[in-house]
Amino acid sequence: MKQGLLFVVSGPSGAGKTSLLERLFAQDDNLRFSVSMTTRPPRPEEREGRDYFFVTPEVFAQARREGQLLEWAEVHGYFYGTPQAEVEKLQREGWDVVLDIDVQGAHQVRERAEDAIFIFISPPSLEVLGERLRARGTEKETDLARRLADAEWEMGFREEFDYEVVNDSLEVAADQLRAIVVAERCRIRRNPTNQ
Amino acid sequence: MKQGLLFVVSGPSGAGKTSLLERLFAQDDNLRFSVSMTTRPPRPEEREGRDYFFVTPEVFAQARREGQLLEWAEVHGYFYGTPQAEVEKLQREGWDVVLDIDVQGAHQVRERAEDAIFIFISPPSLEVLGERLRARGTEKETDLARRLADAEWEMGFREEFDYEVVNDSLEVAADQLRAIVVAERCRIRRNPTNQ
Numbered sequence: 001m002k003q004g005l006l007f008v009v010s011g012p013s014g015a016g017k018t019s020l021l022e023r024l025f026a027q028d029d030n031l032r033f034s035v036s037m038t039t040r041p042p043r044p045e046e047r048e049g050r051d052y053f054f055v056t057p058e059v060f061a062q063a064r065r066e067g068q069l070l071e072w073a074e075v076h077g078y079f080y081g082t083p084q085a086e087v088e089k090l091q092r093e094g095w096d097v098v099l100d101i102d103v104q105g106a107h108q109v110r111e112r113a114e115d116a117i118f119i120f121i122s123p124p125s126l127e128v129l130g131e132r133l134r135a136r137g138t139e140k141e142t143d144l145a146r147r148l149a150d151a152e153w154e155m156g157f158r159e160e161f162d163y164e165v166v167n168d169s170l171e172v173a174a175d176q177l178r179a180i181v182v183a184e185r186c187r188i189r190r191n192p193t194n195q
Numbered sequence: 196m197k198q199g200l201l202f203v204v205s206g207p208s209g210a211g212k213t214s215l216l217e218r219l220f221a222q223d224d225n226l227r228f229s230v231s232m233t234t235r236p237p238r239p240e241e242r243e244g245r246d247y248f249f250v251t252p253e254v255f256a257q258a259r260r261e262g263q264l265l266e267w268a269e270v271h272g273y274f275y276g277t278p279q280a281e282v283e284k285l286q287r288e289g290w291d292v293v294l295d296i297d298v299q300g301a302h303q304v305r306e307r308a309e310d311a312i313f314i315f316i317s318p319p320s321l322e323v324l325g326e327r328l329r330a331r332g333t334e335k336e337t338d339l340a341r342r343l344a345d346a347e348w349e350m351g352f353r354e355e356f357d358y359e360v361v362n363d364s365l366e367v368a369a370d371q372l373r374a375i376v377v378a379e380r381c382r383i384r385r386n387p388t389n390q
Contacts, residue, residue, distance in 0.1 A: 120383070163381040176381050183378035186358045186371050188315070 004030075004091040005184055006113055008099045009177075010106040011121035012151035014129050016167040020121060021100055023174040028181060032095040034087045037063060040078035053083070071101060071108035084112070096181065103157040110160060117184050119177065120161035124168040126152055199225075199286040200379055201308055203294045204372075205301040206316035207346035209324050211362040215316060216295055218369040223376060227290040229282045232258060235273035248278070266296060266303035279307070291376065298352035305355060312379050314372065315356035319363040321347055 011017055025031055037053040039060050048054055055063075060079045063069055072081030082099060090097045099109065099116075109116055123129035129151055133144050158164060163180050167173040206212055220226055232248040234255050243249055250258075255274045258264055267276030277294060285292045294304065304311055318324035324346055328339050353359060358375050362368040 159383065161383050163378065164383050165381055176377055179374035179377035180381060182371055182374035183358065186360055186375060188354065188356050188359050 002094060004094050005096040006087060006091065006099070006116040007031075007096065007119060007181065007184075008101065008106050008109050008113075008116050009119045009121060010101055010103050010157075010161070012123065012129065012154040013102075014133055014147060014151060015121045015123045016170065016173070017100065017121045019170060020165070020167065020174055020177050021098065023170075024098075024177050024181065027178055030094075030096055031098055031181070032090050034082055034090060034097050034099060036080055037069070037083055038078060038080045040080070070099070070112055071105035073102065073105055082109075087113075096185070103154045103160075107157065107160060117180070118161040118163070119180055120158050120164045121173070121177075122155065122158065122164055122166050123151070124166055126155070128168075197289060199289050200291045201282060201286065201294070201311040202226075202291065202314060202376065202379075203296065203301050203304050203308075203311050204314045204316060205296055205298050205352075205356070207318065207324065207349040208297075209328055209342060209346060210316045210318045211365065211368070212295065212316045214365060215360070215362065215369055215372050216293065218365075219293075219372050219376065222373055225289075225291055226293055226376070227285050229277055229285060229292050229294060231275055232264070232278050233273060233275045235275070265294070265307055266300035268297065268300055277304075282308075291380070298349045298355075302352065302355060312375070313356040313358070314375055315353050315359045316368070316372075317350065317353065317359055317361050318346070319361055321350070323363075 009017060009021060035049060035051070035053060037055055037060060039055060039057045042048070042052070042054050046052060057079065060081065063081065063083065064072055068083055068085065069081035070084045070087060072079060082101070082105070087097050087099070099105070101109070106118060110118065123132070126148060130144065130148050133139055133147060139147065165173050165176045165180070204212060204216060230244060230246070230248060232250055232255060234250060234252050235247075237243065237247070237249050241247060252274065255276065258276065258278065259267055263278055263280065264276035265279045265282060267274060277296070277300070282292050282294070294300070296304070301313060305313065318327070321343060325339065325343050328334055328342060334342065360368050360371045360375070
């Protein structure tokens with residue numbers, strides 16, 4: 001069984017990463033998300049080991065200390081992390097694994113998983129991102145200004161990635177994301193025993 | 196105008212490179228073949244500067260000596276070569292250029308054009324290649340044995356390439372070739388000023 005690849009998909013929030021990943025997974029049956037570890041309590045519909053591994057802050061801290069996490073972050077007081085063993089288990093089973101994480105998480109993965117493929121999803125411009133967020137009408141102007149400032153900061157990580165998909169047309173961007181996955185499967189350095 | 200990419204497509208003869216490139220060009224209007232230089236006399240339907248640059252052996256030899264050729268080869272007593280200036284002109288105009296050349300030509304390009312993307316088109320196996328050639332019924336068994344021996348030797352160049360497209364199903368292989376082109380256009384190192 002050929003070892004699977006690891007794709008890290010990241011970018012400023014609001015760039016449309018989630019929609020693009022939904023489309024990608026709908027078209028490709030060799031991809032898997034890795035299950036994260038979190039200290040957040042489960043929601044009613046969430047199941048242990050499927051949606052998350054729900055752990056105590058002590059267990060999380062230990063996993064972190066022992067270097068078991070490919071990346072981790074604190075969001076609104078809860079910890080979230082990607083257990084490296086989970087990712088590698090899926091890869092050994094032949095799945096190509098996708099991590100849907102923020103730019104700081106991607107930065108952490110880069111230091112631990114050299115073979116990973118880093119894909120940056122970006123908005124056509126910060127102006128367009130602002131218009132899109134405004135069009136949703138769900139955010140106050142102050143929140144919106146903060147999100148745009150965050151996005152600008154996040155755009156600064158772009159150069160750390162291997163590929164950029166500019167989400168202007170969803171159709172075109174989804175095609176590009178899929179093309180990157182297909183092309184990386186054809187890379188020779190990853191198939192040394194193919195013949 | 197963004198500088199175009201250079202794709203070098205090669206592989207054993209009989210692997211189906213020509214059919215795959217036809218499909219690729221039919222789906223993509225930003226690709227151009229580079230016009231080669233040759234000492235072979237033009238056929239009635241061929242036009243100077245469109246099909247080839249037809250030159251004398253002396254002009255060809257001078258171009259070679261002066262390092263003007265990205266790669267060159269002698270086939271049945273005639274010389275064929277790729278003028279580097281032609282490739283670069285197309286790239287400056289924003290075209291992504293495709294070179295359809297043999298593995299030795301690809302090897303030469305590798306030494307002169309570091310940024311080029313090397314794609315190896317291979318048959319599923321030498322056995323399948325043999326069956327395909329035999330099914331055509333156009334070759335004598337001795338010619339067939341020679342072609343298979345050539346193919347085996349050509350397969351030895353595989354590791355010099357960035358990507359491999361195994362032409363098992365033409366449909367799947369054409370999709371992979373197109374994906375490589377689309378993905379390479381998304382590579383960040385090639386778009387330093389994209390934002």
